[in-house]
Amino acid sequence: MNEQVPSQWRGYNFDDLRFNRVLSLTRIELEKHKIANDYQALMGNNGRAYPLFSRLSSAISYADYILIAFKLTRRVLRMFSKKKTQK
Numbered sequence: 001m002n003e004q005v006p007s008q009w010r011g012y013n014f015d016d017l018r019f020n021r022v023l024s025l026t027r028i029e030l031e032k033h034k035i036a037n038d039y040q041a042l043m044g045n046n047g048r049a050y051p052l053f054s055r056l057s058s059a060i061s062y063a064d065y066i067l068i069a070f071k072l073t074r075r076v077l078r079m080f081s082k083k084k085t086q087k
Contacts, residue, residue, distance in 0.1 A: 012020070
């Protein structure tokens with residue numbers, strides 16, 4: 001990291017600056033296209049993004065929903081019920 005600049009280096013000329021500018025603009029455009037492609041990959045055929053819940057709901061059956069609701073209800077009731085103390 002501690003590179004010393006030679007004393008004879010006088011900076012960039014116009015061709016170097018133009019080349020670096022074109023290179024930077026090209027990288028920016030490529031990233032824009034990558035982002036656009038990633039966005040389109042997330043979109044469905046109808047043009048709407050699929051939320052996480054709709055993806056999960058298509059993968060889980062009604063029986064699974066009932067089982068999850070039963071387990072969740074039991075845990076919540078356990079939290080709020082009073083524990084009996086043994087004497």
